[in-house]
Amino acid sequence: xxxxxxLSTVIHREKMAAAPVMMPYFGQQISSKxxxxxxxxxxxxxxxxxxxxxxxxxxxxxxxxxRTTTGAYIANRVTDKLTRIHNKIYCCRSGSAxxxxxxxxxxxxxxxxxxxxxxxPPLVETAANLFRASCYRYxxxxxxxxxxxxxxxxxxxxxxxxxxxxxxxxxxxxxxGSGSTYIYGFMDANYKPGMNKExxxxxxxxxxxxxxxxxxxxGGVVRLASISEEGVERRVILGNQLxxxxxx
Amino acid sequence: xxxxxxxxxxxxxxxxNSYALQPGGFSFENSRRNAVLESNLSQAGYKAxxxxxxxxxxxGIVYKDGVILGADTRATDDMVVADKNCMKIHYIAPKIYCxxxxxAADAEITTQIMSSNVELHMLNTGRPPxxxxxxxxxxxxxxxxxxxxxxxxxxxxxxxxxxxLYSVYxxxxxxxxxxxxxxSGAAAAVSVFEDRFKPNMELEEAKQLVRxxxxxxxxxxxxxxxxVDLCVITEAGVEYLRGYDKPTTKGKREGQYRYKTGTTAVLxxxxxxxxxxxxxxxxxxxxxx
Numbered sequence: 001x002x003x004x005x006x007l008s009t010v011i012h013r014e015k016m017a018a019a020p021v022m023m024p025y026f027g028q029q030i031s032s033k034x035x036x037x038x039x040x041x042x043x044x045x046x047x048x049x050x051x052x053x054x055x056x057x058x059x060x061x062x063x064x065x066x067r068t069t070t071g072a073y074i075a076n077r078v079t080d081k082l083t084r085i086h087n088k089i090y091c092c093r094s095g096s097a098x099x100x101x102x103x104x105x106x107x108x109x110x111x112x113x114x115x116x117x118x119x120x121p122p123l124v125e126t127a128a129n130l131f132r133a134s135c136y137r138y139x140x141x142x143x144x145x146x147x148x149x150x151x152x153x154x155x156x157x158x159x160x161x162x163x164x165x166x167x168x169x170x171x172x173x174x175x176x177g178s179g180s181t182y183i184y185g186f187m188d189a190n191y192k193p194g195m196n197k198e199x200x201x202x203x204x205x206x207x208x209x210x211x212x213x214x215x216x217x218x219g220g221v222v223r224l225a226s227i228s229e230e231g232v233e234r235r236v237i238l239g240n241q242l243x244x245x246x247x248x
Numbered sequence: 249x250x251x252x253x254x255x256x257x258x259x260x261x262x263x264x265n266s267y268a269l270q271p272g273g274f275s276f277e278n279s280r281r282n283a284v285l286e287s288n289l290s291q292a293g294y295k296a297x298x299x300x301x302x303x304x305x306x307x308g309i310v311y312k313d314g315v316i317l318g319a320d321t322r323a324t325d326d327m328v329v330a331d332k333n334c335m336k337i338h339y340i341a342p343k344i345y346c347x348x349x350x351x352a353a354d355a356e357i358t359t360q361i362m363s364s365n366v367e368l369h370m371l372n373t374g375r376p377p378x379x380x381x382x383x384x385x386x387x388x389x390x391x392x393x394x395x396x397x398x399x400x401x402x403x404x405x406x407x408x409x410x411x412x413l414y415s416v417y418x419x420x421x422x423x424x425x426x427x428x429x430x431x432s433g434a435a436a437a438v439s440v441f442e443d444r445f446k447p448n449m450e451l452e453e454a455k456q457l458v459r460x461x462x463x464x465x466x467x468x469x470x471x472x473x474x475x476v477d478l479c480v481i482t483e484a485g486v487e488y489l490r491g492y493d494k495p496t497t498k499g500k501r502e503g504q505y506r507y508k509t510g511t512t513a514v515l516x517x518x519x520x521x522x523x524x525x526x527x528x529x530x531x532x533x534x535x536x537x
Contacts, residue, residue: 073434076423079423096419098390098395098417098420101420101421101422102387102420
């Protein structure tokens with residue numbers, strides 16, 4: 001990749017703090033309210049979204065809907081918002097599609113490099129901190145709400161939430177995205193510590209279905225994944241197979 | 249306050265960052281001045297020129313042997329057709345082509361830059377390019393420009409790993425799907441795909457499907473029109489079908505609509521001669537094609 005000056009400078013000098021050099025130069029920002037900017041710059045691709053991650057003893061279960069919108073048009077109805085960062089570390093993306101895809105790619109690179117240096121699988125906490133570093137430093141320019149989840153041998157299954165603004169907090173259960181507001185009550189009522197993997201899967205599928213039913217920016221299929229010491233297992237639940245609730 | 253600091257003391261900050269942030273991208277220094285000028289102009293009754301957009305319907309599908317890309321051929325300048333037969337399917341690599349929508353100049357230049365980068369990458373690595381590589385470079389470049397490069401692209405091609413189709417948006421996000429449409433006529437075209445697309449279609453059926461999708465855009469979207477261009481990419485090579493279908497050519501009149509003289513009976517006839525002198529006579533040939 002010799003055509004890319006940014007990446008080659010990073011390798012020779014600082015390794016972990018690659019975030020500032022790899023991000024675009026955010027120096028000049030047009031505020032679209034006061035200046036006359038062309039309208040096509042405003043129509044950004046957003047993931048709308050409902051995302052969720054749950055810890056269980058031995059791993060994590062993550063889930064997301066599959067809708068990406070540009071204004072009122074659904075640009076992709078089968079999006080995969082569960083993005084692989086490392087073998088046993090995934091992230092759930094919400095917010096701007098461009099911002100989250102770019103950040104996830106940068107963090108995946110940084111984590112891969114770090115893992116090779118360590119000669120060991122990386123920690124989930126490391127991945128979460130890399131996300132937090134980029135999301136906090138460029139908080140004014142980015143719109144990204146991310147759930148980092150995975151398994152490592154030091155602390156087992158972990159879920160870290162990095163919402164818009166760049167906070168980092170570990171939680172046993174976390175939901176995110178525009179549809180998450182509709183399922184806080186459901187989560188508080190139905191999550192119990194000590195659930196096993198299948199129970200977590202059912203809880204996630206049910207919660208996502210409820211959110212997708214109510215939130216216009218969420219929909220499509222439910223994508224689930226479970227990450228544990230054994231590996232990653234992915235599932236898709238199609239529209240007609242989603243759990244049904246009474247108000248239909 | 250972070251921004252103020254950058255504007256007033258740029259040199260100091262650069263010395264702090266020894267691995268300097270890459271200066272570049274667009275300079276927005278004149279934006280405020282331009283906005284003021286434009287508002288003054290519009291008060292006086294003039295309008296600043298707009299960037300020409302391609303209006304556009306572009307589409308792509310993955311079929312049994314590869315990918316088929318399709319596009320209309322109209323370029324618009326607001327509500328005027330600037331080019332009736334422009335080429336929206338651009339060459340990137342021998343078996344990778346790219347359809348461009350959005351701002352015409354941005355789409356054109358972006359694809360040319362990509363084509364040049366791909367060539368260099370091929371020479372550096374000694375390998376034929378992957379569609380994923382083209383997509384990655386495109387999206388990293390567009391993300392760097394934060395959406396100000398207004399090109400929406402559909403990248404399709406065949407490489408050693410198979411046939412792939414990606415869409416890339418101006419802000420730098422991408423989607424990988426078996427069928428895609430973009431541009432102002434995207435909604436019209438995607439409805440055709442959602443109805444009739446099947447995985448692993450045969451060549452003729454697939455070509456007809458893409459043609460129909462673009463035709464839907466041509467007829468149902470004001471920003472798209474003229475002809476359908478197709479580009480069929482397979483393992484064996486590329487077939488660029490410029491002007492594959494011209495659904496908007498004037499039809500042949502089926503019958504005669506002139507009535508015979510004498511069909512309508514003349515009841516009265518009054519002739520009033522007008523005395524006029526010919527002052528000037530000139531002939532101007534109109535371009536009717």
